[in-house]
Amino acid sequence: MTNLKEPSFRESVDLMFNRAVALMDLPPGLEEKIRVCNATYTVRFGVRLRGQIHTFTGYRSVHSEHMEPVKGGIRYAMGVNQDEVEALAALMTYKCALVEAPFGGSKGGLRIDPREYEEHELELITRRFAYELAKRDLIHPSQNVPAPDMGTGEREMAWIADQYKRMNTTDINAVACVTGKPQNAGGIAGRVEATGRGVQYALQEFFRHPEDIKAAGLKGTLEGKRVIVQGLGNVGFHAAKFLSQEDDAIITGIIERDGALFNPDGLDVDAVRAWIMKHDGVTGYPDASHHADGATVLEEDCDILIPAALEGVINMSNAKRIKAPLIIEAANGPVTAGADDILRQKGTVIIPDMYANAGGVTVSYFEWVKNLSHIRFGRMQRRQEEARHQLVVDELERLDRYLGDAWSMTPQFKDKYLRGADELELVRSGLDDTMRIAYQSMREVWHSRKDVDDLRTAAYLVSIGKVAASYRAKGL
Numbered sequence: 217m218t219n220l221k222e223p224s225f226r227e228s229v230d231l232m233f234n235r236a237v238a239l240m241d242l243p244p245g246l247e248e249k250i251r252v253c254n255a256t257y258t259v260r261f262g263v264r265l266r267g268q269i270h271t272f273t274g275y276r277s278v279h280s281e282h283m284e285p286v287k288g289g290i291r292y293a294m295g296v297n298q299d300e301v302e303a304l305a306a307l308m309t310y311k312c313a314l315v316e317a318p319f320g321g322s323k324g325g326l327r328i329d330p331r332e333y334e335e336h337e338l339e340l341i342t343r344r345f346a347y348e349l350a351k352r353d354l355i356h357p358s359q360n361v362p363a364p365d366m367g368t369g370e371r372e373m374a375w376i377a378d379q380y381k382r383m384n385t386t387d388i389n390a391v392a393c394v395t396g397k398p399q400n401a402g403g404i405a406g407r408v409e410a411t412g413r414g415v416q417y418a419l420q421e422f423f424r425h426p427e428d429i430k431a432a433g434l435k436g437t438l439e440g441k442r443v444i445v446q447g448l449g450n451v452g453f454h455a456a457k458f459l460s461q462e463d464d465a466i467i468t469g470i471i472e473r474d475g476a477l478f479n480p481d482g483l484d485v486d487a488v489r490a491w492i493m494k495h496d497g498v499t500g501y502p503d504a505s506h507h508a509d510g511a512t513v514l515e516e517d518c519d520i521l522i523p524a525a526l527e528g529v530i531n532m533s534n535a536k537r538i539k540a541p542l543i544i545e546a547a548n549g550p551v552t553a554g555a556d557d558i559l560r561q562k563g564t565v566i567i568p569d570m571y572a573n574a575g576g577v578t579v580s581y582f583e584w585v586k587n588l589s590h591i592r593f594g595r596m597q598r599r600q601e602e603a604r605h606q607l608v609v610d611e612l613e614r615l616d617r618y619l620g621d622a623w624s625m626t627p628q629f630k631d632k633y634l635r636g637a638d639e640l641e642l643v644r645s646g647l648d649d650t651m652r653i654a655y656q657s658m659r660e661v662w663h664s665r666k667d668v669d670d671l672r673t674a675a676y677l678v679s680i681g682k683v684a685a686s687y688r689a690k691g692l
């Protein structure tokens with residue numbers, strides 16, 4: 217493999233799919249049906265800005281409609297192209313199947329550098345793009361539900377939702393046409409942090425399994441583990457923040473567009489993020505060494521490497537030098553198929569993208585359900601739950617008085633126990649449960665089948681199995 221040409225992102229996804237599917241016993245032709253992208257729509261539209269018409273190119277690709285709506289983000293970046301969007305749409309199919317979010321896979325992209333435009337210009341562009349997609353049902357609560365991705369966020373999703381509503385004034389479910397909206401526009405608590413939170417939950421689950429920790433040549437828990445993260449955008453930032461502040465991992469390296477920061481004693485993730493916001497990069501950040509060629513820091517000694525930026529950053533040219541024994545793919549497709557071969561042979565454990573970054577679409581699923589049910593999670597139960605807990609606390613207080621010094625309630629017990637779960641707690645609980653169950657389904661295959669020696673193949677086997685089952689149920 218090492219002497220061969222580096223596969224493209226889409227080829228990588230196909231190669232990984234083929235490797236898994238060769239171990240399955242699918243009916244003739246079904247493999248091909250699942251692998252191919254059903255349709256990709258390309259649109260070129262003009263928007264009048266700064267006194268002239270600017271033409272933009274956008275895509276929405278639908279990989280699989282075995283379940284509808286189809287789901288997946290919309291990316292704003294100059295590198296967007298049809299192959300990339302199709303690879304990402306395929307990953308969405310497998311991702312949704314793996315975490316049991318009842319969607320097919322889709323993805324969209326607009327070739328644009330969002331930093332070059334003013335907010336009001338981006339609004340015009342986004343509304344026009346949304347109009348082009350919505351009029352073809354490529355944005356639709358029951359057909360195709362976009363979400364944020366690289367270069368987009370809550371703001372763009374609010375514009376898209378509003379645009380769809382303007383075009384469908386009597387659709388009672390209009391707000392469910394897109395997820396990742398701000399909370400005051402139909403969003404859900406915990407969506408912004410969801411993908412990073414999912415990365416944390418994935419690692420927590422990994423570290424609950426001694427056999428898996430051993431497979432990576434690691435010991436103990438997340439506490440004290442040295443972590444290098446590439447990309448301090450929404451996903452990388454939240455993952456690094458939660459791992460360092462809640463699990464006591466040490467973020468030793470942060471790689472950004474303008475170089476990398478390294479500090480063996482640990483970086484303050486909030487401080488680095490604030491620095492990036494203010495200075496448009498990490499350069500000049502005081503409490504760390506700065507490496508102009510950021511990518512070299514991917515090769516530094518560490519326990520866990522978190523690529524949370526672009527695809528293809530770990531490839532055939534640097535895979536051999538990657539020292540991390542455990543890689544968790546917070547980005548989509550950060551390891552090429554060629555690099556995957558090299559790393560597997562080295563014994564590196566890779567927690568694959570379709571699982572590792574599925575937290576975003578999982579919470580999108582909760583948001584979509586919330587929108588369709590027109591009620592916030594917990595609204596009916598919360599106070600009733602508190603009232604029932606109050607009964608227990610009253611009894612314990614009686615016991616407390618009766619037993620005098622011999623026994624008393626632990627401080628904070630009362631407050632913690634009495635508080636009914638709000639929407640954020642419910643979202644986190646649902647996400648945690650999803651990440652645990654999906655991990656267990658992968659590791660079961662990883663450890664029980666002699667012909668499967670990595671989590672990625674296991675993930676493909678589980679998800680392709682689910683997609684195949686739903687095609688079969690449809691009689692295809």
Ligand code: GLU
Pocket residue numbers: 287288289290361362363364365366395548573574576577578580
């Ligand atoms: N863009 C995210 C992803 O790649 C989220 C998709 C969604 O929430 O639908 O998974």
